[in-house]
Amino acid sequence: MLVWVIYDITENRVRQKVSDRCKSYGLYRVQKSVFLGDLNTNDRDSLGLECEELIDTERDSVYIFPMDEQSFKKVQLLGQAFDKELVSDEVITKFF
DSSP states (O other), X not given: OEEEEEEEOSOHHHHHXXXXXXXXXXXXXXXXXXXXXXXXXXXXXXXHHHHHHHSOTTTOEEEEEEEOXXXXXXXXXXXXXXXXXXXXXXXXXXXX
16 A cells, blocks of 8 residues: 655654655655655554654654555646656556
């Protein structure tokens, strides 16, 4: 299932760790604090637990949104949208 990970983290070091964790799960950066990719339920849950251990839950936030393909087809991409060089062809084909 496609998963969006969106975060707002105050500390640079922690933000980098969360970014690295997203990349280690094979997610693709589509904006500075937004990742997208295909994760199974176990990986999605594991990523959530790992992020929760890294962040300060009093100040930071991490959102993990699962999205089915039908709903994703309804997403409107406006302006610059996604940098195609940062997203693999595999995920891009799911966009269109």
